[in-house]
Amino acid sequence: MNVELPFAPVDTIIRRNAGNLRVSADASEELAKRIQEHGATLAADAADQATEDGRKTLMAQDFGVEAIVDKDDLELPVAPVDRIARIDIDGRYRVSMDARIALADILEDYADNVARAAAKLARHADRRTIKAEDIETYFSLFE
Template identity: 80%
Template sequence: MSVELPFAPVDTIIRRNAGSLRVSADAAEELARRIQGHGATLAIDAAEHATADGRKTLMAQDFGVEQAIDKDSLTLPIAPVDRIARLRIDNKYRVAMDARIALADILEDYAEDIALAAATLARHANRRTIKAEDIQTYFELFE
């Protein structure tokens, strides 16, 4: 599965949580891959909610969000998040703009938590660089 999410905004999220640590390109790529998988899984659940309500359009409420935030406040771009939402659901579903924004917000929060933990793991290992292995270790420990 190719990664739909560009690495640059993911790198930005990691750097926000890294403090003085450096960030390897592999870390951004690994986190982007994890974000994408999580987003696709959330979209499956959202599609089930929409189907139960007799709709073919995913809405923010299908992701458990009552009111979407302003899209300009997000780091993750909306277009790739739309593609992520469609990765594992039938093409019969549409994804409303509020659902795209809601999913981007959820994924950004998810990425922030992982990035913060990865920074802690890198410091614990007495390294000055956050690596892909820190992201992987997070998932081994907490998922």
């Protein structure tokens, strides 16, 4: 699978939740992959909602979002999130800018939650570095 999301913003999200822990490159890569999978699934569900409403354009409300944040407040870039949204919906739908921003916001919250838990797992393992195995352990325990 080709990961559309750049690792740098994912690394930044992990670091803001890591406190004094270090972050391995593998952890950023693993979380980017998981964010992409989650985003593609959310977009496919949103496409189903748009279809039910008789639209070919995904809107923010299709993601359950009522208020749109300012895209400059997000760490995740909108262009890769747009590509993630299109992974499972092929070329059948358009994705509005509000939908892209809403999805980026949802995915950033998702990443924050995973990163926070991964930091706890690394501390519990008495390590000073968050590793990919912490991300994987989170998903094996909670998903």
